Amino acid sequence: MRISRPWQLCPPAAARRWLAALLLAMLVGLPVPARAIDVIASFSILADLVAQVGGEQVAVSSLVGREQDGHVFQPRPSELARLRNADLVVVNGLGFEGWMTRLLQSAGYRGPVVVATEGVAPLPQPLSPSGAGREAPDPHAWQDPARVQVYVENIASALAEVDPDHAEIYRQRARRYQERLRQLDEQIAGELGTLADDRRTVVTPHAAMRYFGERYGLRFLAAQGPNAGSEPGAREIARLIQQMRASGTAVIFSESPGTPALLRQLARESGAPLAGRLYSDTLSPIDGPAASYLDLMTHNARQLREALAGTP
Ligand SMILES: [Zn+2]
Numbered sequence: 001m002r003i004s005r006p007w008q009l010c011p012p013a014a015a016r017r018w019l020a021a022l023l024l025a026m027l028v029g030l031p032v033p034a035r036a037i038d039v040i041a042s043f044s045i046l047a048d049l050v051a052q053v054g055g056e057q058v059a060v061s062s063l064v065g066r067e068q069d070g071h072v073f074q075p076r077p078s079e080l081a082r083l084r085n086a087d088l089v090v091v092n093g094l095g096f097e098g099w100m101t102r103l104l105q106s107a108g109y110r111g112p113v114v115v116a117t118e119g120v121a122p123l124p125q126p127l128s129p130s131g132a133g134r135e136a137p138d139p140h141a142w143q144d145p146a147r148v149q150v151y152v153e154n155i156a157s158a159l160a161e162v163d164p165d166h167a168e169i170y171r172q173r174a175r176r177y178q179e180r181l182r183q184l185d186e187q188i189a190g191e192l193g194t195l196a197d198d199r200r201t202v203v204t205p206h207a208a209m210r211y212f213g214e215r216y217g218l219r220f221l222a223a224q225g226p227n228a229g230s231e232p233g234a235r236e237i238a239r240l241i242q243q244m245r246a247s248g249t250a251v252i253f254s255e256s257p258g259t260p261a262l263l264r265q266l267a268r269e270s271g272a273p274l275a276g277r278l279y280s281d282t283l284s285p286i287d288g289p290a291a292s293y294l295d296l297m298t299h300n301a302r303q304l305r306e307a308l309a310g311t312p
Pocket residue numbers: 071140206207208228280281
């Protein structure tokens with residue numbers, strides 16, 4: 001892994017702030033301030049994890065913003081420049097950011113790239129209802145807080161390597177955050193542990209919740225099949241409704257603002273209720289219910305608990 005870039009390559013806003021602080025320090029004889037490490041994360045959930053570990057030593061931004069789809073990304077020229085000048089890039093891996101390699105090339109970024117899921121045991125991607133398609137890892141590993149422990153470890157190591165002066169502080173923050181992840185995991189397991197066996201089936205638009213389902217014993221069915229955006233045919237819908245009925249009571253959640261027509265159709269035809277919204281691949285806006293990763297998981301668990309326990 002490459003060590004951090006010379007300060008003259010940092011992005012304009014951060015560089016201006018740092019230069020101003022440096023000049024002020026020289027004028028009044030204060031110690032020279034350290035510049036924040038400039039980190040780019042591929043999507044909002046990862047950016048939050050980096051911010052938790054990096055604290056004030058790190059300026060982190062996300063390529064795919066809040067409420068945007070991380071599976072696809074169209075960069076603006078300003079983002080290419082930001083990427084080129086970054087000290088560290090953090091990606092999820094497991095095939096989530098299919099767009100990243102080409103993006104790094106076009107930006108001319110030559111710095112370190114850390115794959116946050118390095119060392120995480122992946123689940124296989126579900127096959128399409130017809131069984132077609134190849135076996136690939138499911139990238140949505142952040143839906144399991146136990147696996148996110150590994151994300152945090154990888155992020156702390158990468159920050160320590162890029163900015164060795166603050167290595168200890170990154171490790172300390174990582175340990176504190178990992179403790180909060182353990183508490184979150186216990187809390188969710190407690191909330192969902194008492195649900196009856198026939199009240200554990202949930203339909204979402206795309207297959208993003210399998211890690212969550214595996215961890216907490218829920219069964220998630222994807223209305224669109226494994227690929228987000230692919231519209232299922234009449235036979236797939238019929239098969240899905242059959243699966244919903246076979247597993248007792250099912251509830252249907254959206255993953256974005258509003259309710260897609262496909263989910264409304266499913267609710268009509270299956271009789272299962274539309275239960276609200278889960279956050280799968282993105283944080284909410286900062287004033288929303290999933291402003292951070294911990295908030296996102298707490299919100300999802302509560303929504304699931306209320307919908308599944310409260311359904312007649
Ligand atoms: Zn996804």
